[in-house]
Amino acid sequence: MNKIRENPSAYKGVQPALKVRQLVEPEVRPQQKRIAKNARPNAKIANYLRVYKADPYTLVKWVKLGVEASTIRELADSMGMPKDKLYITLGLPRASVQRKASQDKRLSPDASSRVLGMKRLIGQVQSIVEESGNLKGFDAAAWVATWLDQEAEVLGGQKPSKFMDTPEGQLLVSQLIARTQSGAYS
Structure with a gap:
């Protein structure tokens, strides 16, 4: 992380969404700030980091x-x-997930794997920012939500x-x- 901060020329030709600087200074939409303030941040962060740092055996157990x-x-x-946007992003059937939620049931292994994958990604970003030492005001979940919606050259503009x-x-x-x-x- 420090190498990149010390060498800003590494960003030349790279889409702004991919700059590591944004990991520390994310642009978060007002709706994300409002919702994130209502959440218990320390518990959520710990959960995301726990999923990110879990060994493969544990992840398989959680998925199953x-x-x-x-x-x-x-x-x-x-x-x-919005939940509907998350359903689409993870390719989850809205009606099925809502039905299971209303019945206090668990998701299928396939759906669980996708949800845990998103949690792992948030935990990964949180871990990166913690390693940088600059956590003040950073919300990994909100940053990931914003970043996922920005086109990336390395993904063919998707x-x-x-x-x-x-x-x-x-x-x-x-x-x-x-x-x-x-x-x-690259």
Whole structure:
């Protein structure tokens, strides 16, 4: 992270959405700020970091068990994103998720994997920013929501959100975030 901050020329020709500087100084929409203030930030951050840092065995157990369907609402709220938009981003059937949420049921392993993938991405961003040492006023969930909607040259001009509905796409987006941290954009 420090290498990039010390070498701003590394940003030359890179779309502004990919600048690591934005990890520390995100542009967050007013709706995201309002919703994020209502959330319990420390508990949410700890949850995202826990998912991000979980070993593969634990992740598989969580996927097979299934996450609670109500997690979608909590995730959307913490990201400052409408639930319907999150359903689309993760490729989840709205009616099925809402039905399961109303019955206090868990999501299928496939849906759980996608939800955990989003949580991992938020935890990854939070971890990067914590490593930089500049956490003041940073909201990883809101930043991810904003960043996912910005076109990225390295994705052929597509938005990272278009890749979040498959495990492979989530891996691609996670690798993009990691390359952003290291300064390698191609």
